[in-house]
Amino acid sequence: MPSTSSDDTTSVGQISNNDKSKYGREIEGLVTGCNENNLSLNAGKTKEMIIDFRKRRGERSPIYINGDDVERVSCIKFLGVRIxxxxxxxxxxxxxxxxxxxxxxxxxxxxxxxxxxxxxxxxxxxxxxxxxxxxxxxxxxxxxxxxxxxxxxxxxxxxxxxxxxxxxxxxIYMACCCRKAANIIKTHCTLVMTTYNLFHQTAGMEVEHTSQQVGEQLLSSHY
Structure with missing residues (x-):
């Protein structure tokens, strides 16, 4: 079966107290997930960037994907933005x-x-x-x-x-932020109204069902 390249795939890991095991498991999970979903992970195009603001920075050993070492860079382009x-x-x-x-x-x-x-x-x-x-x-x-x-x-x-x-x-920046905020508020209000309508309909059905049960009980007790 032909494989598909996994473009624009990003994995973020955290190294705490010089414990690299969690970061290593994150990379292994990425490689395993690509293999299980028939995705080709090109180590030559893969880049690693470390963000570390500590005064004392230790040396980091390189990571390997399918036996190939991954290049470590100080700047990377992600979705058109250089970070x-x-x-x-x-x-x-x-x-x-x-x-x-x-x-x-x-x-x-x-x-x-x-x-x-x-x-x-x-x-x-x-x-x-x-x-x-x-x-x-x-x-x-x-x-x-x-x-x-x-x-x-x-x-x-x-x-x-x-x-x-x-x-x-x-x-331009302020206009974009205002439009984004307006869309978020609009989406939130729509979600709230949809939830309210569903709750109102459900409550009405429960009241109608309860009234019908009470009426049937009164009729059966009368006769």
Whole structure:
């Protein structure tokens, strides 16, 4: 039977008091689960990242998958977001700014071709703003002031080229958070109303059933 590769599979383990047994069992469980479900786990593409904020950091022995050692990295890309072992977003923002600056070149070219402001605005929103706001709820709230300035430079450059006003990254972040909160509240209210309706219907059926039983008992006792 052909096997399927297990892409974007993540396993998180904790090492407490230098006890690596639990972490080792987590890796073994991952390998066993992939084998049982006919999934191919490529050790060459698998990366290990250790997050340790202790002052005294001991040496960690490498882990092995099917006899192959797993590469240990300090930065990993997960679902489009770059995460470092220091939980800093500078690496992710640097890559994002570099890509958006490359797209600013095409925006300048369109400006030289005397394109309309509307077309330039659409190009910015589709190619640059979407990249700046990609997974913004995961990283923007904890980025440093220096990283925020890097994003602002891209926005200012785009506004200078197009001579139009665009929403700042901060406003985009707040709008995304508000929409997410509204969806959570809406889902929660819908769940509460559904539970209430089910409880109300169940209670009504129980009352009706109880009334019918009482009526039958009264009739049988009368005759």
């Amino acid at each position: 470092t072992n220091h939980l800093s977003w500078t690496s992710h923002i640097d890559v994002t700014v570099k890509k958006t600056q490359q797209r600013l070149f095409f925006l300048r070219r369109l400006r030289k071709f005397v394109m309309s402001v509307r077309l330039l605005t659409n190009f910015y929103r589709c190619t640059i703003e979407t990249k700046l706001s990609e997974c913004i709820m995961a990283w923007y709230g904890n980025c440093s002031a220096q990283d925020c300035k890097k994003l602002q430079k891209v926005e200012c450059a785009a506004q200078t080229i197009t001579e139009a006003n665009f929403p700042s990254t901060d406003s």
